Amino acid sequence: MAASEQGVQSASGMQIVTVNMVSDVVCPWCIVGYQRLQEAIKTLDNIEVDIKFHPFELNPNMPEEGQNLREHIMEKYGISEQQSAQNRARLVEAGEQLGFSFNFTDDSRMQNTFKAHQLIHFAAENGLEEEMKLALFNAYFTDGKNINDLGVLVALAQTVGLDKSEAEQALKSEKYAQAVREEEALWMQRGIQSVPTFVIGNQGVAGAQEPATLAAFIAQAASQQ
Structure with missing residues (x-):
């Protein structure tokens, strides 16, 4: 990524770092990652973050009518119904910590x-x-x-x-x-083969990383401008 894409300086003197977020809107860890990015931004001094979103389809061949979410996850990742339920519980907890509500039901669809x-x-x-x-x-x-x-x-x-x-x-x-x-x-x-992926400066950061990790990558990108 060119230096011009990494960031510039704002009129107020703050450094601007662009965070390119590659994600899908049916990816639960993508919204968790976004919320954690917001938490990271709150901890930054003299750095302004410009978020740009980029498309990624987890299931580009998904039929128009969709598929039962639980069945889809079990088929795609080869996990049991119990593991699927545990994954949902983890997401609900992660969402609650960040002020986001996941309302999964047996009828939820991918x-x-x-x-x-x-x-x-x-x-x-x-x-x-x-x-x-x-x-x-x-x-x-x-x-x-x-x-x-x-x-x-x-x-x-x-x-x-x-x-x-x-x-x-x-x-x-x-x-x-x-x-x-x-x-x-x-x-x-x-x-990029999985989402969320954050491209910060010259670094690709995969997964819904913790706020401190994202903040460190943003600060590093700012220091390299």
């Missing part, structure tokens, strides 16, 4: 996220990328909504301040489909 990523791309062009990303995380994990449904997505777009008709047209026309595919391919070519 969903196709290609439309959601297109909506985030549209939101980014309107300066509402982070708001849209968070709205999708909350809709999926907390409210149990189908974030592959056009009506749900359009309604969510409106809640963050996007024009409802423009959002609907962008999704129906798949205006941003190619852009999302190209960006997904770009990050995979850079070696």
Whole structure:
């Protein structure tokens, strides 16, 4: 990554470090990682963090109707029902510590996220990328909504301040489909195979790392600018 991408200095004299977060909105550890990043940011002195989100599909071949979440996780990772339940309990606890609610049920479904990523791309062009990303995380994990449904997505777009008709047209026309595919391919070519992955300066940091770890990487990137 070029030095210009690592960060600059703001008008106030604070250093700006860009954190590129590669993630999927049905990835529970991605929202945990985001919340931990927020905790890390609170501990930084004289460093401003600019978060940029990048798409990654955990299940690019997921059918439109999705799949039962528990069945999907057991099949994909070869784990037992008991292990799946333990994983959910860990996530609920991690979320509670960070102020995020995971509401898993036996009917929770893994969903196709290609439309959601297109909506985030549209939101980014309107300066509402982070708001849209968070709205999708909350809709999926907390409210149990189908974030592959056009009506749900359009309604969510409106809640963050996007024009409802423009959002609907962008999704129906798949205006941003190619852009999302190209960006997904770009990050995979850079070696990212799992999410969340944070690219901070010249370092790729995989997983929902603890706040102190993320803060250290950000501080290191700032010192190298």
